[in-house]
Amino acid sequence: MVKLFSARIQTFYFRFLIGRNKRFIGLMTATMMVVYPVFVMTILSLNDFTAPNELFLTGRILAILFFVFFSILVPILMFGYLNNKRDLDVYFSLPIKREQMLQTTGWAGYFILLIPFALTWWTGGLLAMIYANISLFIIFESFITAILIGSAIYMVVVFTMMNTGTTLDAFLYSLGVHLIPFLAYGAYILFGYSMLLGFSDINSIRILNFISPIWAVFNTIFATSDLLFPPMAYGLYWVMISLVLCAVSSYLYTIRPSEKAENPFVNKRFFPIISTTYAVLTLIILYNFIYNTNSSTNLLTIPNLIFPLMFAGILYLIMDTIANRSTKNLGKAMLSYAVVAAITLSVFIPSTLTGGFGYVTRVPKVTNVKSVELNLTGSSGLFFPTNNLSYSYNSFDGYTVEAARILKALQTPNLVFDSEADIQAIIDFHKIILSEYKWVDYSTKSYPARGYAGDVLNEIPGYTPSYEPFPFDNLDYGTTTVTFTYRLSDGSKFRRTYETSAMWAKNLTELLASETMVKLSAPLIANRGLFDSISGFKLHDALMTNVNANLAGFNFEDFVSEYLKDIETIAADGTIEPTSTLVAYLELSAVKKLTISNALTVSDRIAIDSRFTNTLAWLTSKGYAIPQARYDEDTAVLVLPKAATKNAIFFIANASTSIYSYSENESEVVYVRLTPEQMVKIAPYLSASGFSETALPTVFTVNNVVKGDVSNSEAYNPMGLMNLLVQPQHVDEVLAIVADNPREIGRGFNFFTDTNLLSGRFMDASGRAEYVFEGNRATKYYDGELYDECEYYIDASGNHIIIEYRSSEDPDTKPIAIESALWNVDPSGESFTHNFLGVSTSISFEFKKVSE
Amino acid sequence: MIQLSHVSKSFDTKKVLDDVNWEVPQGSIFGLVGPNGAGKSTILRLISGVLLPDQGEITIAGQNVYNNPSVKKKILFVPDDPYFLPQTTLAEMKKFYEIFYPSFKESMYRKLLNNFPINEHAKINTFSKGMKRQANVILALSILPEVLLLDEAFDGLDPVMRLTLKRILTDQLLERKFTVVISSHNLRELEDICDRIALISDGKVGLNDEIENIRALYHKFQVGYTSLPEHSVFESFNPMHLEVRGNVAVLVVKGDAELLKQQLSETQPVLLDEIPITMEEVFVYEMEGKGYGQIV
Numbered sequence A: 001m002v003k004l005f006s007a008r009i010q011t012f013y014f015r016f017l018i019g020r021n022k023r024f025i026g027l028m029t030a031t032m033m034v035v036y037p038v039f040v041m042t043i044l045s046l047n048d049f050t051a052p053n054e055l056f057l058t059g060r061i062l063a064i065l066f067f068v069f070f071s072i073l074v075p076i077l078m079f080g081y082l083n084n085k086r087d088l089d090v091y092f093s094l095p096i097k098r099e100q101m102l103q104t105t106g107w108a109g110y111f112i113l114l115i116p117f118a119l120t121w122w123t124g125g126l127l128a129m130i131y132a133n134i135s136l137f138i139i140f141e142s143f144i145t146a147i148l149i150g151s152a153i154y155m156v157v158v159f160t161m162m163n164t165g166t167t168l169d170a171f172l173y174s175l176g177v178h179l180i181p182f183l184a185y186g187a188y189i190l191f192g193y194s195m196l197l198g199f200s201d202i203n204s205i206r207i208l209n210f211i212s213p214i215w216a217v218f219n220t221i222f223a224t225s226d227l228l229f230p231p232m233a234y235g236l237y238w239v240m241i242s243l244v245l246c247a248v249s250s251y252l253y254t255i256r257p258s259e260k261a262e263n264p265f266v267n268k269r270f271f272p273i274i275s276t277t278y279a280v281l282t283l284i285i286l287y288n289f290i291y292n293t294n295s296s297t298n299l300l301t302i303p304n305l306i307f308p309l310m311f312a313g314i315l316y317l318i319m320d321t322i323a324n325r326s327t328k329n330l331g332k333a334m335l336s337y338a339v340v341a342a343i344t345l346s347v348f349i350p351s352t353l354t355g356g357f358g359y360v361t362r363v364p365k366v367t368n369v370k371s372v373e374l375n376l377t378g379s380s381g382l383f384f385p386t387n388n389l390s391y392s393y394n395s396f397d398g399y400t401v402e403a404a405r406i407l408k409a410l411q412t413p414n415l416v417f418d419s420e421a422d423i424q425a426i427i428d429f430h431k432i433i434l435s436e437y438k439w440v441d442y443s444t445k446s447y448p449a450r451g452y453a454g455d456v457l458n459e460i461p462g463y464t465p466s467y468e469p470f471p472f473d474n475l476d477y478g479t480t481t482v483t484f485t486y487r488l489s490d491g492s493k494f495r496r497t498y499e500t501s502a503m504w505a506k507n508l509t510e511l512l513a514s515e516t517m518v519k520l521s522a523p524l525i526a527n528r529g530l531f532d533s534i535s536g537f538k539l540h541d542a543l544m545t546n547v548n549a550n551l552a553g554f555n556f557e558d559f560v561s562e563y564l565k566d567i568e569t570i571a572a573d574g575t576i577e578p579t580s581t582l583v584a585y586l587e588l589s590a591v592k593k594l595t596i597s598n599a600l601t602v603s604d605r606i607a608i609d610s611r612f613t614n615t616l617a618w619l620t621s622k623g624y625a626i627p628q629a630r631y632d633e634d635t636a637v638l639v640l641p642k643a644a645t646k647n648a649i650f651f652i653a654n655a656s657t658s659i660y661s662y663s664e665n666e667s668e669v670v671y672v673r674l675t676p677e678q679m680v681k682i683a684p685y686l687s688a689s690g691f692s693e694t695a696l697p698t699v700f701t702v703n704n705v706v707k708g709d710v711s712n713s714e715a716y717n718p719m720g721l722m723n724l725l726v727q728p729q730h731v732d733e734v735l736a737i738v739a740d741n742p743r744e745i746g747r748g749f750n751f752f753t754d755t756n757l758l759s760g761r762f763m764d765a766s767g768r769a770e771y772v773f774e775g776n777r778a779t780k781y782y783d784g785e786l787y788d789e790c791e792y793y794i795d796a797s798g799n800h801i802i803i804e805y806r807s808s809e810d811p812d813t814k815p816i817a818i819e820s821a822l823w824n825v826d827p828s829g830e831s832f833t834h835n836f837l838g839v840s841t842s843i844s845f846e847f848k849k850v851s852e
Numbered sequence B: 001m002i003q004l005s006h007v008s009k010s011f012d013t014k015k016v017l018d019d020v021n022w023e024v025p026q027g028s029i030f031g032l033v034g035p036n037g038a039g040k041s042t043i044l045r046l047i048s049g050v051l052l053p054d055q056g057e058i059t060i061a062g063q064n065v066y067n068n069p070s071v072k073k074k075i076l077f078v079p080d081d082p083y084f085l086p087q088t089t090l091a092e093m094k095k096f097y098e099i100f101y102p103s104f105k106e107s108m109y110r111k112l113l114n115n116f117p118i119n120e121h122a123k124i125n126t127f128s129k130g131m132k133r134q135a136n137v138i139l140a141l142s143i144l145p146e147v148l149l150l151d152e153a154f155d156g157l158d159p160v161m162r163l164t165l166k167r168i169l170t171d172q173l174l175e176r177k178f179t180v181v182i183s184s185h186n187l188r189e190l191e192d193i194c195d196r197i198a199l200i201s202d203g204k205v206g207l208n209d210e211i212e213n214i215r216a217l218y219h220k221f222q223v224g225y226t227s228l229p230e231h232s233v234f235e236s237f238n239p240m241h242l243e244v245r246g247n248v249a250v251l252v253v254k255g256d257a258e259l260l261k262q263q264l265s266e267t268q269p270v271l272l273d274e275i276p277i278t279m280e281e282v283f284v285y286e287m288e289g290k291g292y293g294q295i296v
Helices: A002-006 A011-020 A022-046 A052-078 A085-091 A098-131 A136-163 A167-195 A204-211 A213-222 A231-255 A270-293 A302-324 A330-353 A401-411 A420-438 A506-513 A515-520 A556-573 A613-621 A676-685 A728-737 B040-048 B090-100 B106-115 B129-142 B159-175 B187-193 B211-217 B231-235 B257-265 B279-289
Strands: A369-377 A390-392 A415-417 A479-488 A493-501 A533-541 A582-595 A598-609 A636-640 A669-673 A698-701 A724-726 A744-746 A759-763 A769-774 A777-782 A785-794 A800-805 A823-825 A832-834 A844-849 B002-011 B014-024 B029-033 B055-060 B075-078 B147-151 B179-183 B196-201 B204-210 B218-224 B241-245 B248-254 B271-275
Touching: A011 A022, A011 A098, A011 B090, A022 A052, A022 A098, A052 A098, A052 A136, A052 A167, A052 A213, A098 A136, A098 A231, A136 A167, A136 A213, A136 A231, A167 A204, A167 A213, A167 A270, A167 A330, A204 A213, A204 A231, A213 A231, A270 A302, A270 A330, A302 A330, A369 A420, A401 A582, A401 A598, A415 A420, A415 A515, A420 A479, A420 A493, A420 A506, A506 A515, A506 A556, A515 A556, A556 A613, A598 A613, A676 A728, A724 A728, B002 B040, B014 B040, B014 B055, B014 B204, B029 B040, B029 B187, B040 B055, B040 B075, B040 B147, B040 B179, B075 B129, B090 B129, B106 B129, B106 B159, B129 B147, B129 B159, B159 B187, B187 B279, B196 B211, B196 B279, B204 B211, B204 B279, B211 B218, B211 B279, B218 B257, B218 B279, B241 B279, B257 B271
Parallel strands: A800 A844, B029 B179, B029 B196, B075 B147, B147 B179
Antiparallel strands: A369 A415, A369 A479, A390 A598, A479 A493, A533 A582, A582 A598, A636 A669, A636 A698, A669 A744, A698 A724, A759 A769, A769 A777, A777 A785, A785 A800, A823 A832, B002 B014, B002 B055, B196 B204, B218 B248, B218 B271, B241 B248
16 A cells, blocks of 8 residues: 555656547547537527526536446556557566556546546536536536546456456456446345345435445436435545555556466456356346246245246356356356355345344334334325425526425425334334234235235234224225334434335324424424525414414514424323314415525415414414404315214324225215304314314315416425314314204215316217316217317216206207216116216216306 | 576466576676577566566566566567557657666667668558567667567568677677677577577576587587497497488587597597587587477
8 A cells, every 4th residue: 555655657658648649538528528518509509498407417417428438448448558468578577666657557547538528527517507507516516526436437447457367358347347236236125125024225225326436426416415425525435445446456466467468367366256246146136036026925936046046157157158268167167156056045045034134023122212213105094294385496497406305304204203102102003014014924025005904914814903993994095105214222223114004003193292293284394494594474364264464573483482392392291182273374485595596485384273372372472463264155164974984084183185085985975064154163173183083073174175286397286185173072062053054965075166076078879979078168079070068067966967058959968878987877877887986876967058 | 697596487387487597697698598488588578577486586786676667777678579559650669668768869769770771650560570670679779778688589580680680789789788688599690699598498497608618518520430330339428419321420419529539539430520510409409308399
């Protein structure tokens, strides 16, 4: 190592090499210029591009691609003399220390590589600054990162050349060495997912940044939102690796026997390491691949073993043949492979049979856990509180990585629990998951969490659930991927991921009152540090019918301080039943500047209920009045639970919208329309949070039924359905208020007349008349020609479709046969089966002529 | 000045040099001969630092050669298959060598260029084999090395060029003192220019002496008889080579010339002449004695 740093570059020879490769430098420069700045400017000049940023991004990717390619090619050219005995007679007899020769040639090669890359990158970068508003810092940072990491790509090839003796082998094995990290990662992932229940690869792909310089150079430049550290930190890491490789290469160069030139390998240990690595990884990858392609859960079937063993063996023998340029060594190679395969399987198979030597069944003790983080993806079915976020930014202009990072923190936050009670509840849930999976031998292929009421598990003789069931059943289809990340007392981390049935998660209702869960409804409070400014404060009444925008001098930090105090109190109290009254919403907007011309704006509504005593007192003390509600006709309904209802909307307030799938046994809901006067009386008895063991009446309002609207400008308003539960202690009072209201029966949640349900095409038996329903329009075609524009609406029962047509010449009064994915018609043509989520009902059509 | 001490070198399983001890005095012109695969080129590559010995040490003026630029800048190795940078000219190769050899002399280069019909700006890969050799020699001699190692230097050169090369070498040797080691199969050429010869075979250096001493040691006699004596008579002289045609025998023997003549006279020949023996014959007869080249 000392020699490495003391060896100086022979400057005259360095200059000589640069001079000799002038034309090659020119060729590389031209190549990279064409694929980046020239290509980009050509497209820009020909088209009216509104997204130049995307074009420059494409150009940068291509530039890096060629940079990587040349990083492999250039050292092979520079050190090509090592592969020719005749060349070595001159080079090794020159009066220059071998270490110095290596340094000089190596640096010259990298310089030859850097010149075209720098010219290309900065030419393109300047244009990007002008045409796409990309900042100078980004261009500079990515340039430095690329050249630092590129040194490692280059040095891997140099190291390989120190071990090989021909240009072909140098090239092949350079690619081979660069490929190994991907194979290793693939083997790791495949093995984990195939064999280890609970295996979690969240963020594990980040490890590729540390084992593959080719991956790192792309990831650190183009996917910075995934990075744990700044990009240049990865550059420095790879420079350290380069230095190590340089030191090793220097040593190998010094002792390189010139007589071995023109032989495939100079270092006899190199090939066995590579070939063994490939054989082992291929065996593991193929074994897991074959295992996954069949439904059997038996690990040791012959078909599982034969193909991987044979394929890996053939690969090994082919590599040996190429290495020796002869098949004479095949017998010895077969023996070597047999040993490699035997050792691999002797480790691999016991590890799978034992569930990764206890990996699968391990659950930490609560006393060893400092905190646990829950991460949910695809939270279909789980009852955790949702938020009221909406956001907008321009994704085609400027730097959106930061926006993505912020939105991820807001929308899929990490739920961290550190109280012993909460941790215990989560550990219990973890154990329930393992208990359920135990019935299928912890197989990763049996999917016991999916299906209705655990289809797979119910078919197992003797199966008894280990979880306490919910009082409702329409979470049966709900599955969520849950990741537990335990931070243990010894500082280590322990992570598992499972596909979980929502029906298993009843014990997690204990968490509903925890600080973490309550904060879930107010992500802008939990993440306020991510934004440059928070403003636009408005107070709404509980049902969003009125607003007070006059909140002059509103100090958000003071508000947050009181809000957090209240959260502490709520958590200490631990009540999860919906006994609190929804009082108000605080609306606010947060802004994060992304570039000069682009900003991320996030809006939220923070619910304030009667538990937030400090917060309410603070609002009052500051004179910020909660506006009086203004109710209109036909803007609210009270949905009444039937006896023994199993529908989740009566048990959970303001939960994930996905739970509003129909219960298997309930296709209809009974509801009453509330008058404004009734709303005034009922509002104080409504709760927006909580879980009840018994069914409670629930209120929907038109303000809380807003469809999502996703546009190309990335503005997203995801507010869905939100139900307000009647507090259990006030149910009788509320029922008394609505005692005389007519009960209506509805299907789905189309309580309000502007909700559309139908879509589809309906053809009559003659095949001549066709009705096309879309939105609230029905278009009639006759013999393929547009005939009549009708309007239709569905009455409150959801069963009766009234089609209003205008044409006096319309001969048809009703469709007789229907072709539609939504509807099936019975032979009489009188009733129709609606296939909406498998529920059958009767439908009738009425044709009503209106004036033209 | 050049010293090989207990040097051994193997290539895979084949031992090419086995505990070789050899010294090349400073200022000598040493010819290195031996059968194919004897290790002549290996020795030159070891001396020039291209190869690392498996055992032993190679020094020049007491300094180890391997990876030692201060020693290597005094050495120039001219291999049998000359190497030039791809797509290069003699002028560019000159620049290449000037980087590494501070002793490179422009005037010598120009002088040598005048002696050979070579265009220094033409691409060397268009040259014939002989012209490439010439180019190599020009570069080598322009460096003014203290140790010049020539591997099969004369091969591929036409007679005129061989003569020219010899003359240039001789002129240089007259101008300055430097050591030359030449390996060749062409003993005739070596005879003219070398003052010492070493014979390598079976991984060892055998015959190793000044040419004059060798000439003084090896003698070829032609002996004629009226009646040829018994074969054992000739065997008693321990000849390296014996050829009998009719009543005339030709012997090659080692030893003192006068004593041998006297001993041969005692066999009653009618004719006794000492015929001049060439180094080539010495080499051939020495190798025949070791069984090399015999048809089975």
